[in-house]
Amino acid sequence: MPFYQKRGTIPTKRHTVFRQASGALYQEELFGTEGFSGMSSLLYHVHPPTQVAEMGKPYSVQPKIAVEKNLKALSFQGFEIRPEEDYLKSRKTLFVNHDLNIGLAAPKQFSNGYFFKNADADELLFIHEGRGTFKSPFGEIKFAYGDYIIIPRGTIYQLEFSEDNNRLLFVESFSPIFTPKKYRNGFGQLLEHSPYCERDFKLPENLQTIDTPGEYEILIKKQGHIHPFTYKNHPFDLVGWDGYNYPYALSILDFEPITGRIHQPPPVHQQFEGHNFVVCSFVPRLYDYHPDSVPAPYHHSNIDSDELLYYVDGDFMSRKSVSKGQITLHPGGIPHGPHPGTIEKSIGKERTEELAVMIDPFRPMMITEEAMGIEVPDYYKSWL
Ligand SMILES: [Fe+2]
Numbered sequence: 344m345p346f347y348q349k350r351g352t353i354p355t356k357r358h359t360v361f362r363q364a365s366g367a368l369y370q371e372e373l374f375g376t377e378g379f380s381g382m383s384s385l386l387y388h389v390h391p392p393t394q395v396a397e398m399g400k401p402y403s404v405q406p407k408i409a410v411e412k413n414l415k416a417l418s419f420q421g422f423e424i425r426p427e428e429d430y431l432k433s434r435k436t437l438f439v440n441h442d443l444n445i446g447l448a449a450p451k452q453f454s455n456g457y458f459f460k461n462a463d464a465d466e467l468l469f470i471h472e473g474r475g476t477f478k479s480p481f482g483e484i485k486f487a488y489g490d491y492i493i494i495p496r497g498t499i500y501q502l503e504f505s506e507d508n509n510r511l512l513f514v515e516s517f518s519p520i521f522t523p524k525k526y527r528n529g530f531g532q533l534l535e536h537s538p539y540c541e542r543d544f545k546l547p548e549n550l551q552t553i554d555t556p557g558e559y560e561i562l563i564k565k566q567g568h569i570h571p572f573t574y575k576n577h578p579f580d581l582v583g584w585d586g587y588n589y590p591y592a593l594s595i596l597d598f599e600p601i602t603g604r605i606h607q608p609p610p611v612h613q614q615f616e617g618h619n620f621v622v623c624s625f626v627p628r629l630y631d632y633h634p635d636s637v638p639a640p641y642h643h644s645n646i647d648s649d650e651l652l653y654y655v656d657g658d659f660m661s662r663k664s665v666s667k668g669q670i671t672l673h674p675g676g677i678p679h680g681p682h683p684g685t686i687e688k689s690i691g692k693e694r695t696e697e698l699a700v701m702i703d704p705f706r707p708m709m710i711t712e713e714a715m716g717i718e719v720p721d722y723y724k725s726w727l
Contacts, residue, residue, distance in 0.1 A: 344493075344591055345382065345522070345531030346541060350482055350550045351583030357385055363582075375588055376465075376496060376519050384586025386480065389554045390576040396558060399571030404564070406436040406444075410710040414674050418722035419714055421447050421653065421668035422510070430454055430502060431562060431569070434513060437714035438651065438672070440706045442619040444515040445651065446713075447668075451507035458499045458578055462565040464515035466494040467615065467622065469595075469700055471655055471668065473509030477502055480581045481589045482547030489596045489655075489698075490545070491614070491622075493520050495588050499561055499578040510668065512653050512700060518618030525613075538599045538614075545592040550584075553577040595655070595698065600628035605636050612701065620648075623701040627657065629694050639689035642680030648703045649675050657696035671722070675707065682725060 354361035354369075361369045370391045375383025386392075419437065426449040427433035433450035444464070474487040479500045486492055486502075494500060496519075514520075526537035533540045555577050563570045593614075601611040612623035630638035650673040654665050662671070662682055673679040681689075 344544070344587060344589065345527060347585070347587060348546060348589060349583070349585035350547065351387070351552070351581060353385070353387055353583040353585050361387060363389065369582060374497065374584075374586075381519060382495075382587040384481075384584050384588045386584045387582050388576075389552060389580040389582060390556075392578075394575040395572055396575045397573040399573070401568040401570045403568050404431075405567035406439060406711040406713060408439065408709045409712040409715040413672075413707065413710055414676050416674065416677070416679060416723040416725075417672045417710065418719040418725075419670045419672075419717045420666070420719060421512075421670050421717065422666070423717040424449050426451050426507070426509075428452060431459060435711075435713045437670070437711055438704075438708040439711060440704055440708050442517055442706060443617065443702075443704060445702060445704075445708070446513050447670075448509075448511045448513060450502075450504065450509050450511070452504055453502045457560040457562050458501055460499045460561055460563045461494070461496055461515065462563050463496065463567070464517050464564075465496050465520045465617070466492075467514040467516065467520055468492040468494070469512040469653075471510040471512060473504055473506060473511070475502055475504040475509075477590065477592070478579070479547065479590055480579045481584060482550040484545050484547055484590065484592050486545075486592055487594075489594045490592045491595065492590065492592045493615070494590045495519065498590050500590070514622070514702065516617040516620070520615050520617045520622075523613050523616045523621070536601075538601060538611075539593060539597055543593055543597040545594075547589055547591070550581065551579065552582050553579045595624045595626060595700070598624045598626050600626050602629050603631060604633040605631050606638065606640060607631075609640075609701070609703075619705040621703050623703070625697050625699040625701065627694070627696045627698065630689075630692055637686060637690060638692055638695070639681045639686045642678050644678040645673065645675050645703075647675055648705045649673065649708050650679070651702045651704070651708070653700040653702070655698040655700060657698045659697045659699060669719075672708065672710070680726075683727075
């Protein structure tokens, strides 16, 4: 996040002597991305973060690709993904390219005692159903319906769900996920025209230092494999931290829509960006107010990107017969647009209650076997 935060106790000057009551030194760790030139935080551990006791056998979680080269409009019933007891097992990757993986999960709970760390990718978790607490060395974030949780690569975390009915959309991005540059000034502050501001962010709070030696399993994802590590110390043994690199949450419900007299293009809905993709939020809003405006979108030739739309709630004005949790994939290369009758129907309408997340990957997505298992047949003919 491009704004500075500080939690717990840290020394006055970085990289200087900082002792515990016992006289032992606290262990300083620079936690950053993009080498030493991206955003980073300085973490102060009770114990060195390097004390590996055991390493288990790595295993692949690489999804199987069903369609490598796709030019067909596709639709998927996301809520047909079956709930599973375990968080990691529940994560089903549906779409893959060299920049990101996109999937759905319906975990009943997090785990029986492990921690997870994605060393490949920053993660975006969109909470469609469920609530609970995101726990990391930086502190806790309470999450609920509509929250996007952004987790920088390398963050060790657990999710404590309050109930077992949970539905998540997830993105693994092989580049850092940022708030769009167009919303920020040269100092990183969110500008007046940004659809959200610093006050909307849910930041890690309630930092607790857990200093209990034992055996702590951290499942580390690297190169599409899970590497089980056992560490001697609890990963949440920080006494303090400061910096710019930390997990946070931002609710889609705090996204203030930008509207106009005539139809506004999709970039006004942008919420996040990474290398070669953007994430947009379509939220309840007033429609265009020119007397002759057409609120439904025009057909468009998204020649430069695929377009994935995840339907969260409400009535999606440009689509017929969509249900909660459905995903459509409109591949770059052929035009797409509203379903028959929906343009005419939209004229004169004053507002929409639609809630949806759109992900536009600039490079084509490959489709996994898991996705084809929940495909809605013949969606590509639905404009006839
Ligand atoms: Fe579109």
